[in-house]
Amino acid sequence: MVKVTIGGQSKDFQFGVPKADYGHVPQNEKYPSAVAGESVWLPIMIEGKDLSNLNTLTIKALYGESRENEFKKYTRADGSDDWRERSRVGIWTAVKDSSKQIVSVNGYARAQNSNAFPHGVIENCSVRIDNWDFGNQATIMIDVSDTEFDNDERLTLSLCAMPYFLERDQPNATCTLKIQLQGEITGSPNQVLGEHLVKFQRNDDIINDKTQIEITQLVELGALNKIGEGNSIHPKQLLTSTTLVSEVQKVADEKSVNIAYIGTDTTENFSSLIRTVKNQISDRIETFRVYYTETWDEEILETYPNLLEAAKDISGGGFNLEFEKIPSKRCDDCGESDFIKNGSDWVCEDCNSKEYTLPLPDNIESADFTVATYVTPWAINTETEDQYIGMLNLLLGNDNSKLISVDPKAGNKSVRSWCSKFNLSDIYKKKLQLKSTPITKPQNQTVDAIVWRKKRVIN
Numbered sequence: 001m002v003k004v005t006i007g008g009q010s011k012d013f014q015f016g017v018p019k020a021d022y023g024h025v026p027q028n029e030k031y032p033s034a035v036a037g038e039s040v041w042l043p044i045m046i047e048g049k050d051l052s053n054l055n056t057l058t059i060k061a062l063y064g065e066s067r068e069n070e071f072k073k074y075t076r077a078d079g080s081d082d083w084r085e086r087s088r089v090g091i092w093t094a095v096k097d098s099s100k101q102i103v104s105v106n107g108y109a110r111a112q113n114s115n116a117f118p119h120g121v122i123e124n125c126s127v128r129i130d131n132w133d134f135g136n137q138a139t140i141m142i143d144v145s146d147t148e149f150d151n152d153e154r155l156t157l158s159l160c161a162m163p164y165f166l167e168r169d170q171p172n173a174t175c176t177l178k179i180q181l182q183g184e185i186t187g188s189p190n191q192v193l194g195e196h197l198v199k200f201q202r203n204d205d206i207i208n209d210k211t212q213i214e215i216t217q218l219v220e221l222g223a224l225n226k227i228g229e230g231n232s233i234h235p236k237q238l239l240t241s242t243t244l245v246s247e248v249q250k251v252a253d254e255k256s257v258n259i260a261y262i263g264t265d266t267t268e269n270f271s272s273l274i275r276t277v278k279n280q281i282s283d284r285i286e287t288f289r290v291y292y293t294e295t296w297d298e299e300i301l302e303t304y305p306n307l308l309e310a311a312k313d314i315s316g317g318g319f320n321l322e323f324e325k326i327p328s329k330r331c332d333d334c335g336e337s338d339f340i341k342n343g344s345d346w347v348c349e350d351c352n353s354k355e356y357t358l359p360l361p362d363n364i365e366s367a368d369f370t371v372a373t374y375v376t377p378w379a380i381n382t383e384t385e386d387q388y389i390g391m392l393n394l395l396l397g398n399d400n401s402k403l404i405s406v407d408p409k410a411g412n413k414s415v416r417s418w419c420s421k422f423n424l425s426d427i428y429k430k431k432l433q434l435k436s437t438p439i440t441k442p443q444n445q446t447v448d449a450i451v452w453r454k455k456r457v458i459n
C-alpha cells in the first residue's frame with residue numbers, strides 16, 4: 001500500500017481561493033472573462049512500505065474537468081473561452097544543495113546521472129532535475145530504487161497552485177486539479193498508485209497571508225538553513241549554484257574572483273548559493289556582495305531579523321560577504337524616501353513632491369560574475385528598469401565580467417509570482433550589448449540559465 005495525503009486529506013476535497021490582483025484575462029474592455037486565483041500551497045505526503053519495490057515515483061498535476069467520465073484537460077482548442085487552461089502548478093521538494101553526481105549504491109543498473117540530485121530528507125533517493133517541470137501542468141520524478149521505506153518514513157512535497165476561474169461562473173467558479181501518483185517497476189509501464197482531485201472554489205473573502213505561508217513552507221523544507229547542509233527546493237537554485245561554481249572553476253586557478261548577487265527573492269536562492277559557494281569554491285572568492293532591495297529587506301528581515309548576521313557567520317571568514325541596499329525612491333526636492341500612493345502618483349510624505357529618483361547603491365563595484373536569478377518581476381517594473389540597467393553597467397565594468405541570468409523558460413512556468421515578461425534577454429542584448437551562451441548541464445524543462453559576456457569591441 002502507498003498512502004497519499006494532500007493538504008491533510010486522503011480523499012478528493014474542495015479548497016477556497018481568493019482572486020488575485022493580477023493575471024486577469026479580459027474578454028473585452030469592460031468584462032474580464034477570467035481571473036487568476038492567488039497562489040496557494042498544499043503539502044503532499046507519500047508513505048508506505050510498498051514504495052521500496054519501485055524504481056521511480058512520478059507525481060503529475062494537471063487541471064481539467066471533473067472525473068465523471070474521463071478526466072478532460074481544460075483546453076481552448078474548441079474555440080471556447082475556457083481560460084482555466086492558463087492555471088499554473090508546481091511541486092516543490094527538498095533537494096541537497098550538493099551538486100555531486102549520484103552513484104548507484106547497490107551497484108545495480110544505475111549510471112551516474114548529472115541530472116539526479118540527492119533528496120534532502122530521504123536517504124538514497126534522488127530527484128531528477130530533467131523531469132522536474134512547472135507550468136499549466138507539473139511533474140516531479142523521484143528515483144527511489146535504492147531506498148528502503150519503513151513505516152515511519154514519508155516523502156514530503158509541497159504543491160503550489162494558481163488556478164484560474166471563469167468570471168461568468170461567479171460566485172460558484174471552480175477549477176479542478178488532478179494529482180496523480182505513478183510508480184514504475186523494472187520491465188513494467190508506469191502504474192497509477194493513487195489519484196486525487198482538488199476542486200478550487202473561488203472565494204474572495206479568504207485572506208491569504210502569502211509571504212508568511214511561503215516562509216513556513218521554506219523553513220519546513222530546510223530551504224533557509226544557514227549552517228551545514230541545506231536543501232534547495234526549486235531547480236532554479238540548483239542551476240544558479242552549479243552554473244556559478246562551474247564558471248568560477250573555469251577562471252585560472254591563482255585568481256580570486258568577486259561576485260555580485262542581486263537578491264529579490266524570498267532568500268532561499270541566496271541561502272543555497274551561499275552554502276554551495278562556501279562548500280565548493282570558498283577559496284576562490286574574494287568578495288561576495290549581495291545587493292538587496294528594500295522590499296526584500298522589509299518582508300524577510302522582519303521575519304528573520306538575524307538573517308544577514310547569520311549569513312556572515314556561515315561564510316566562515318573564508319571570503320568577504322557584504323550586503324548593499326538597492327535604494328528605493330528618493331524625493332528630488334527634500335531627499336526623503338517615504339512615499340505614499342495618491343491615485344496613480346507616488347507623492348513624498350514630507351513635502352508632497354511627485355518628483356523622485358531611484359539612485360544606484362552607495363557602494364557598487366565591478367564584479368567578475370554577477371548573478372541575477374528570477375529578478376524579472378522586480379527589474380521590469382517601469383520604475384526600476386533604468387536603475388537595474390545602471391547597476392549592471394557598473395557591475396559589468398571589467399572586460400571579462402560575466403552575467404549569469406536564471407529565469408523561467410516561459411511565463412507560465414512561474415507559479416508563485418506573476419509577471420507578464422519572464423526574462424530580460426532583450427535588455428541584456430540590446431541595451432547592454434551582451435552575448436549569450438546557454439548552459440547545457442544540468443537540463444531542466446522549467447528554468448534557463450544563461451551566461452552573458454560583453455561583445456568584443458574591435459577598434
Ligand SMILES: [Zn+2]
Nearest residue numbers: 331334348351
Ligand atoms: Zn520630499
